[in-house]
Amino acid sequence: APLLFAAIPARGSLASNAHTWLLGSRHHPLIRDAARSWCSGARSRSEPDVGTWSTRGSGTWNTKGSGDFIANSEAVGLNLWLPVRVMDKQTEVVLLATGSFNPITFMHLRLFELARDHLHETGKYKVIKGIISPVGDGYKKKGLMEASHRLAMAELAIRGTNWLEVDPWECEQEEWVETVRVMRYHQQKLEAERAENPEQKLSHRPGRKRKLDNSCQDVPDRNRSSSHAVPKVWLLCGADVFQSMSVPNLWKDEEVLEIISMFGIACITRAGHDARKFVYESDVLWKHKDNIHVVEEWINNDISSTKIRRALRRGQNVRYLVPDATLEYIEKHELYSEESEEKNSGLILEPFQRNRTSNCS
Ligand SMILES: Nc1ncnc2c1ncn2[C@@H]1O[C@H](COP(=O)(O)OP(=O)(O)OP(=O)(O)O)[C@@H](O)[C@H]1O
Numbered sequence: 597a598p599l600l601f602a603a604i605p606a607r608g609s610l611a612s613n614a615h616t617w618l619l620g621s622r623h624h625p626l627i628r629d630a631a632r633s634w635c636s637g638a639r640s641r642s643e644p645d646v647g648t649w650s651t652r653g654s655g656t657w658n659t660k661g662s663g664d665f666i667a668n669s670e671a672v673g674l675n676l677w678l679p680v681r682v683m684d685k686q687t688e689v690v691l692l693a694t695g696s697f698n699p700i701t702f703m704h705l706r707l708f709e710l711a712r713d714h715l716h717e718t719g720k721y722k723v724i725k726g727i728i729s730p731v732g733d734g735y736k737k738k739g740l741m742e743a744s745h746r747l748a749m750a751e752l753a754i755r756g757t758n759w760l761e762v763d764p765w766e767c768e769q770e771e772w773v774e775t776v777r778v779m780r781y782h783q784q785k786l787e788a789e790r791a792e793n794p795e796q797k798l799s800h801r802p803g804r805k806r807k808l809d810n811s812c813q814d815v816p817d818r819n820r821s822s823s824h825a826v827p828k829v830w831l832l833c834g835a836d837v838f839q840s841m842s843v844p845n846l847w848k849d850e851e852v853l854e855i856i857s858m859f860g861i862a863c864i865t866r867a868g869h870d871a872r873k874f875v876y877e878s879d880v881l882w883k884h885k886d887n888i889h890v891v892e893e894w895i896n897n898d899i900s901s902t903k904i905r906r907a908l909r910r911g912q913n914v915r916y917l918v919p920d921a922t923l924e925y926i927e928k929h930e931l932y933s934e935e936s937e938e939k940n941s942g943l944i945l946e947p948f949q950r951n952r953t954s955n956c957s
Pocket residue numbers: 693694695696697698703704707832833834835836837838864865866867897898899900901902903
C-alpha cells in the first residue's frame with residue numbers, strides 16, 4: 597500500500613468545511629492512535645471509512661484497497677502540523693533486491709512486502725519503490741539461465757504489482773557487477789531524477805498510473821512533498837546472502853562497509869541462518885546496526901529457485917510457487933532441464949575469481 601502522510605490545511609482548496617484531514621497509512625502509530633481515540637470518543641462514531649471513501653470537499657480521494665486511512669484531526673485533537681513533521685523525518689527508501697532470480701519465485705516478491713511493512717512500522721521510513729535486479733551471466737553460477745530469460749520471467753512476475761520494477765542495467769553489463777556498484781548506480785540515478793524534478797515522489801513505470809496521483813492533484817505544493825532529500829537505496833536480501841558477506845573472497849570488507857554505512861540492508865530471515873547473531877558477532881555490523889533491519893518471516897517459507905529448478909527438470913508441478921505467467925514462460929521456452937543445470941559447471945563463481953586475483957596482485 598502506498599504510504600503518504602499529508603496534512604491538508606483546514607481552509608485549503610480541498611476542505612469545504614472547517615475540518616482538517618489527515619491522510620496516512622492506518623498502520624502508522626500516529627494515525628492508528630488517532631483513529632482509536634476518535635472511535636472511542638463518541639458512541640455514535642463508527643470506525644472512519646477505511647480504504648473505501650471517495651469524495652471529500654472538492655477533492656476526489658480514492659484509496660480503495662490501498663489500506664490508507666483518513667481521520668478527522670480536529671475530532672481527535674491533533675496538531676495540524678504534527679503529521680507534517682512526522683513526514684519530514686521519514687527517510688524515503690528504495691528497496692533493491694539483487695540475485696539470480698533463476699527463476700523468480702513468489703518468495704522473492706514476498707521479500708519486498710515483508711521489508712516494506714517492517715520499515716513502515718518503524719514510522720521512520722517510507723518505501724517508495726522496489727527494484728529487482730537480476731545478476732548478469734558473468735556471475736557464472738552453476739545452472740544460471742541466460743539473463744534475457746530471467747529478466748523476462750521477472751517482468752511477468754511483477755505484473756499486477758504497483759510498486760515493483762525490474763531493472764535490466766545490472767544484467768546488461770558485459771561483466772559481473774559487484775552489488776555495491778549496482779547500489780551506487782541506482783543511488784546516482786535517483787539523485788539525477790530528483791535533481792531534474794525536485795517535486796518527484798516516484799519514478800513511474802511506463803503505462804502505469806500511480807494510485808496516489810489522483811488523490812494528490814489538488815494538494816498545495818507545500819503539502820505535497822515532505823522534503824527534497826533523495827531517497828536511499830537499501831539492499832533487500834535473504835539471511836543466506838547477508839551471511840555470505842563473511843565468506844572469504846566473496847565480498848570485500850570495504851564493500852560491506854559501504855553498503856551498511858552509506859546505504860542500508862533489509863534482511864529477511866531464512867531457515868538455517870541466524871542474521872541477528874551474525875550482526876551481534878561482527879563489530880563492524882554492530883556499529884552500523886541502525887542501518888541493518890532483520891525482518892522476521894514468521895510464516896516459514898522455504899521456496900528456493902534451486903528447488904524450483906529441480907522440480908522442473910524432474911517434470912514436477914511448481915504451480916503456486918512461481919507466478920502463473922512466469923510458469924507459462926518457462927513451459928513455452930522449455931527452460932529448465934538437466935542440460936541447463938550443467939551450465940557454468942566447473943567454473944569459479946566470478947566474485948571468488950575476481951577477489952582472488954585482486955588479492956594476489
Ligand atoms: N525463501 C527465502 N527466504 C528468504 N530469502 C530468500 C528466499 N528465497 C530467496 N531469498 C532471497 O532472495 C534474493 C535473491 O535470491 P536468489 O535469486 O539467489 O534465489 P534463491 O531462491 O536463494 O536461489 P538459489 O536457490 O538458486 O540459491 C536473495 O537475497 C535470497 O536470499
